[in-house]
Amino acid sequence: MFRIAVCVSGGGTNLQAIIDGVRQGAIQDTEIVRVIGNNRNAYALERARQAGIEAVCVSPRDYEDRERFNEALLAAVDEAAPDLIVLAGFLVVLPPALIQKYENRIINIHPSLIPSFCGTGYYGLKVHEAALARGVKVTGATVHFVDRGTDTGPIIMQKAVAVRPEDTPETLQRRVMEEAEWKILPESIALIAAGRVSVEDGHVKIVTENADEKK
Numbered sequence: 001m002f003r004i005a006v007c008v009s010g011g012g013t014n015l016q017a018i019i020d021g022v023r024q025g026a027i028q029d030t031e032i033v034r035v036i037g038n039n040r041n042a043y044a045l046e047r048a049r050q051a052g053i054e055a056v057c058v059s060p061r062d063y064e065d066r067e068r069f070n071e072a073l074l075a076a077v078d079e080a081a082p083d084l085i086v087l088a089g090f091l092v093v094l095p096p097a098l099i100q101k102y103e104n105r106i107i108n109i110h111p112s113l114i115p116s117f118c119g120t121g122y123y124g125l126k127v128h129e130a131a132l133a134r135g136v137k138v139t140g141a142t143v144h145f146v147d148r149g150t151d152t153g154p155i156i157m158q159k160a161v162a163v164r165p166e167d168t169p170e171t172l173q174r175r176v177m178e179e180a181e182w183k184i185l186p187e188s189i190a191l192i193a194a195g196r197v198s199v200e201d202g203h204v205k206i207v208t209e210n211a212d213e214k215k
């Protein structure tokens with residue numbers, strides 16, 4: 001079994017898409033072994049419990065400084081012994097030690113077409129507010145590996161979503177989730193779990209299914 005740990009901060013709709021993907025067989029031979037949240041009230045943790053998945057909270061509030069919190073977060077990940085860490089709306093700057101230890105084994109979903117509307121300060125609804133303020137006609141979502149920068153790692157998958165004239169940040173956020181995020185995040189995990197994704201010279205290579213396997 002391929003083991004994944006999912007890190008969350010909010011409502012957990014992307015976590016739900018992963019849970020459903022595992023249940024329905026779109027993601028094969030994979031187990032969500034632990035969900036880690038930084039916020040006790042995150043509904044995502046409740047979703048995990050309802051699905052029978054271990055849910056733990058590691059909140060910065062419970063530690064005297066950032067260093068102690070970082071150690072606790074790393075320990076919470078290590079205990080789960082994951083093959084892959086999925087950041088599904090996790091709004092915490094990852095400890096450098098975690099990024100180093102799990103190089104090319106951490107992925108993130110970002111609600112824009114990177115390199116647009118990404119980096120420090122671009123998260124959640126703010127991304128969609130910025131896209132509407134700029135007047136783009138197309139936006140979307142990106143799944144990428146996590147490196148030391150903010151939203152700078154190798155891109156695994158992207159999906160475009162058309163902006164409508166009547167869109168508000170909220171309607172655009174919802175459509176980007178429905179049409180892009182909830183699809184490309186489970187798809188990326190399925191490909192990685194199947195051993196079809198590699199990183200070469202900073203770029204992602206995806207091995208496509210061959211005809212024999214499709215039979």
Ligand code: GAR
Pocket residue numbers: 008009010011012013014015044088089090109110111122123124127177181
């Ligand atoms: C998602 O839209 C995700 O792309 C975004 O937070 C939301 C979490 O929703 N992540 C970022 O902005 C990361 N920079 P969810 O809790 O319902 O999955």
